[in-house]
Amino acid sequence: MTSTAQRQVEPRYDAVGIDRKWQERWENDGIYHVDDADPRPKWFEMTMYPYPSGDLHIGHWYAMAPSDAHARFRRMQGYNVLHPIGFDAFGLPAENAAIARGIHPYEWTMSNVDNMRRQLRSLGAIYDWDREVVCCLPEYYHWNQWFFIKLYERGLAYRAQAPVVWCPSCQTVLANEQVLNGVCERCDTPITRRDFEQWFFRITDYADELLNFDTLEEWPEKILTMQRNWIGRSDGVEIGFDISDYSLEEREIRTFTTRIDTIFGVTFLVLAPEHPLVSKLTADSRRADVEAYVDQARAASEIDRLSTEREKTGVFIGAYARNRLNNERVPIYVADYVLTTYGTGAVMGVPAHDARDFAFACKYRLPIRTVIAPIEWDGSEPIDAYVGPGFMTNSGAYDGMTDTEGMKAIADEVERRGWGHRAVTYRLRDWLISRQRYWGTPIPMVYCDHCGVQPVPESELPVLLPEDAEFRPTGESPLAINESFVNTTCPKCGGPGRRETDTMDTFMDSSWYMLRYCTPQYADGPYEPDIASQWMPVQQYTGGAEHAVMHLLYSRFFIKSLRDLGMLDIDEPFLRLFNQGVILGSDHEKMSKSRGNVVNPDDVVGQVGADAVRCFLMFIGPWDQGGPWSDEGINGVVRWLNRVWNLTENDAGQLDNHPTDATAVRETQRILHQTIRKCYDELDKFKFNTTIASLMELVNHLSRIWNDQSVDSGTWRESVEKFLLMLAPIAPHVAEELWERTGHVYSIHQQAFPAWSDDLAAEEEITLVVQVNGRVRDRIAVSAGVDDALAKELALSSERVQAHVNGKALRNVVYVPGRLVNVVVG
RNA sequence: GCCGAAGUGGCGGAAUGGUAGACGCGCCGGUCUCAAAAACCGGUGGGAUAAUAUCCCGUGUCAGUUCGAGUCUGACCUUCGGCACCA
Helix, strand or coil, X not given: CCCCCCCCCXXXXXXXXXXXXXXXXXXXXXXXXXXXXXXXXXXXXXXXXXXXXXXXXXHHHHHHHHHHHHHHHHHHCCCEEECCCEECCCCHHHHHHHHHHCCCHHHHXXXXXXXXXXXXXXXXCCCCHHHCEECCCHHHHHHHHHHHHHHHHCCCEEEEEEEEEEECCCCEEECHHHEECCEECCCCCECEEEEEEEEEECHHHHHHHHCCCCCCCECCHHHHHHHHHHHCCEEEEEEXXXXXXXXXXXCXXXXXXXXXXXXXXXXXXXXXXXXXXXXXXXXXXXXXXXXXXXXXXXXCCHHHHCCCCCCCCEEEEEEEEEXXXXXXXXXXXXXXXXXXXXXXXXXXXXXXXXXXXXXXXXXXXXXXXXXXXXXXXCCCCCCCCCCCCCEECCXXXXXXXXXXXXXXXXXXHHHHHCCEEEEEECCCXXXXXXXXXXXCCECCEEEECCCEEEECCHHHCCCCXXXXXXXXXXXXXXXXXXXXXXXXXXXXXXXXXXXXXXXXXXXXXXXXXXXXXXXXXXCCCCCCHHHHHHHCCECEEEEEHXXXXXXXXXXXXXXXXXXXXXXXXXXXXXXXXXXXXXXXXXXXCECCCCCCCCCCHHHHHHHHCHHHHHHHHHHCCCHHHCEECCCCHHHHHXXXXXXXXXXXXXXXXXXXXXXXXXXXXXXXHHHHHHHHHHHXXXXXXXXXXXXXXXXXXXXXXXXXXXXXXCCCHHHHXXXXXXXXXXXXXXXXXXXXXXXXXXXXXXCHHHCCXXXXXXXXXXXXXXXXXXXXXXXXXXXXXXXXXXXXXXXXXXXXXXXXXXXXXXXXXXXXXXXXXXXXXXXXXX
């Protein structure tokens, strides 16, 4: 908690009053109202919308204040800026509150939204509240349903029985991404599996396009890597192993491998426990063991099954398959290290060249045959799987080829003989969108005994969430026990029908909310196409890196689907992405109630005003690195804003009673223009900390010249005016107040950012650093235009340099123009 | 285990291969005050030294490239983030 004992510096102005005064005036005057018809170039900058948890955390401020400063900077650069805000208002916490405290999710959510609106206003951001989006309202989720039907009609939404991840504590199905190390991301309960009929979006159809980041302008490389890994494209070969001896319908076991060059090293095959051939191939003598193993594998909790530490287990099923390349008969095992959901659910075991197969072969004493010889291999027994490059051996006609050559040659032969084909698999799965919950968008589908699954007609949308619902922590959606919701008529035959009772994943909402911001009140569709295409795509998106994969990948997929539905003509939703870091407690630990290191922004803002908090958050360090809050540190910016206030209160006319020092005027001009240039550059790159540092340097300089009374009033007024303009994006209230007090016309936020002149910013004199053997020995003030010969001459004639040269032989003299001379002796 | 990022004063952090420590916090000294706080002025990496003269050491560790390395290269150590049987 923050205490006044630690924060001793108080604003010397009425910070809270000024915040309120200007927030009200800006709102009444509508100066942040965004006009679609404004002819200036557009700039669409968004920060990830918050979940309405009830209170605005300092972390929200850390995400939003700098992004507002950046958007304001763009505004002052002459752009028509759309920097909207909204609420990610569907989701589990509202429903948990309903279960725990008997408050309806709608009431809980909307009262939180009200409170957070008030808190967000205290930021003093340029949000246009007429564009607010709250996605739990029917005006919003109507279009989730509409999109769902469009995707369904195009075959991008489908229903399938699938083993899904289930959290026994949250009583809900989880997406793969919501599982961390086998436990529920939310409550840390070990997860289990269940089979459900679920709705999916066919994101895997877009896997390859999602791997193409070419049209993005500036995304962190880290995020691209995470998305690449998440999609996990593998190029390989699907190859069949012959089981025709068993007279089954299936003549072969299909396996997928990225190392077809190692096929002569196959000494066994492994099927996933869920593989349909397991029961068909199992020999009677092995059946009891195999069934016991499969049952145990099914029952094993996900936490065990996903652990890489766990010893590999499996059982022989008493059957063999034939490797067509060398006609060898290899035993077939069932083992749970093979996943049914990836590839073909069956793998060829090559222990010599795969770590997992190696471990398995060691345990079950299966032969290990080297087929890729390391470059300097002595023919000895391998002690571990060799996965590096080498020459093929024990591989018949392919012996002597490199692994790369062999890979191609064998794939060619496999395809020529029809034993298999080159194939691509992905780690990415289709997007499971169903949630067995109340507080989400109802999936607009109806089940009819005669007509099957039918979409609700567009004219009947939205399918409203019923207000009366009973919240019981069963496994089912509360919608399922709501008779008046469930019972409906079939849109096709008019007979009795039952509504789908699952609701949509909330990532559906965030997949297209940027489109809704363009025309938030539009009633004839999710967005007005002309206006949306004018704003889209979002040029700058900012938010936490925790959304690197799910939200950003889903949204990219969604926009591509809309494009393919002919509803948009862009490829990507967000052109530039910037991830801010995490704000920590003053103990350098993650903020948490249990640690007692949580900073409540309302308290701090109530003491020092919004601008001091904004400035301090930006001053802590680089925005993408996050950093610790500091109750002492904020003194620095409060003190600085006080000094700014003092400077503007000075009566400039007083300066004309003193003689003007031309050098001081010139220096002031130079520093002012250097500062403008620096701010321009650094605000653009989100380098708020160094922007503020250089503004502080300017203020320090202005304090000095005021004390000296060394410049004329014109120079002073110009410096103060331009300084205030640079302050405006980061400290909008104080800048506006001082703008008014210095006699300027309202509003500073409708002015242009100051321009600089390179000529005025140029240095006339520089400090020439003189080194001897790389060590600084002297500093000489010289004209900035000093030439090579003169610089070297001045350096060599320096007494201090001579003392170190000390008669030693001169080897070299290096001159770096405008910087230094290095005299090399020895 | 694999992938990625980062290690700089007491603290947060600055530094196009060219004066390491900008800016700020904290601390020390001074001015003002009966006193304190605030404010203002000055100082503040470590060491030797009477010295704000001068010199030496110093950006996780060890090598290397270079006239010159916090910055580039290689190996290692530590911390943080992501992925984790994906065949």
